[in-house]
Amino acid sequence: MKKRYHDYQTRQQMHAKDYEIFYYSDSTIEKVSLHHHDFYECFYFISGNVSYYIEGKTYALKPGDIVPVNTTELHQLIVKDHTVPYERIVLWIDKNFLNSLSTDKTDLAECFYNKKDYVIRLSLDLQQNIRSIFHKIISIENYDGIGSDILYKAYFVELFVQINMALQHNSIRPDADVKKSNMITDIIEYINNHIEEELTIDTLSEHVFLSKYHLLREFKKHSGTTIHKYIIQKKLILAKELILKGIPITEVFKQCGFGDYSNFFRAFKKEYGVTPKYFYSNFKQDL
Numbered sequence: 001m002k003k004r005y006h007d008y009q010t011r012q013q014m015h016a017k018d019y020e021i022f023y024y025s026d027s028t029i030e031k032v033s034l035h036h037h038d039f040y041e042c043f044y045f046i047s048g049n050v051s052y053y054i055e056g057k058t059y060a061l062k063p064g065d066i067v068p069v070n071t072t073e074l075h076q077l078i079v080k081d082h083t084v085p086y087e088r089i090v091l092w093i094d095k096n097f098l099n100s101l102s103t104d105k106t107d108l109a110e111c112f113y114n115k116k117d118y119v120i121r122l123s124l125d126l127q128q129n130i131r132s133i134f135h136k137i138i139s140i141e142n143y144d145g146i147g148s149d150i151l152y153k154a155y156f157v158e159l160f161v162q163i164n165m166a167l168q169h170n171s172i173r174p175d176a177d178v179k180k181s182n183m184i185t186d187i188i189e190y191i192n193n194h195i196e197e198e199l200t201i202d203t204l205s206e207h208v209f210l211s212k213y214h215l216l217r218e219f220k221k222h223s224g225t226t227i228h229k230y231i232i233q234k235k236l237i238l239a240k241e242l243i244l245k246g247i248p249i250t251e252v253f254k255q256c257g258f259g260d261y262s263n264f265f266r267a268f269k270k271e272y273g274v275t276p277k278y279f280y281s282n283f284k285q286d287l
Helices: 095-101 124-139 151-169 182-193 201-208 212-223 227-244 249-255 261-272 276-286
Strands: 019-026 040-047 050-054 057-060 066-069 075-079 086-093 178-180
Touching (some): 040 050, 124 151, 212 227, 227 249
Antiparallel strands (some): 057 178
16 A cells, blocks of 8 residues: 655644644654644654654664653654655644543553653564554544544544553663763753742752853753753743643743743743733633
């Protein structure tokens, strides 16, 4: 059967209500900047020479690897060799949709927040099973026959039961293919645990017993971004989470550790292209 690839999408926002799925193969993809989503992303790697950066760790991916990305995790894909076709399946899932398929006994979203590592490395049997489910989801994109309103839900339940089982029982770990700095991991953990505070370079340098200059240089080298930008992105992620929970915007910027509302407003508008109030009003319309 002929493969049906999708045209590459540069957008990072969902247009559909429940999910969107993309089957890509590229040789000239541009660099994607460090980013996050307001929805879950399930990345299935098929072929290519790429590295996946997520939360301070860089993984050299192998065919069959799965990366379940939570809404709060900053991540970036780095193509190391453009002469090798880069093939993957990218699945975007609305959080409420996946939660609606879960039960009191089975939380299908567990793989996004209760994981030992950021990359799941599968056995060959599991690779084939999970890839076949991805293709079943792709195959019903334009299907409008009997069961079209519920069939995709059955496939999602099957897919995430398989992924969560793999996460719990698979002993294959990508340890040998991950690059990390213990110091950077410590800094990122500290930032995440204190993101509601007004973080400063002085505080962070004291935490890891390094000079500010050395800390700034090492963070940029390992993460590809500045520590200031990283902190701002993390604070804005928290801000969006709070806005989506209905917290008043006049309280959100305080809970996120911004000095004042004007700083929060400018940072939010610069990062997302819309004001906090516009983001909130659009969210309410989607409910």
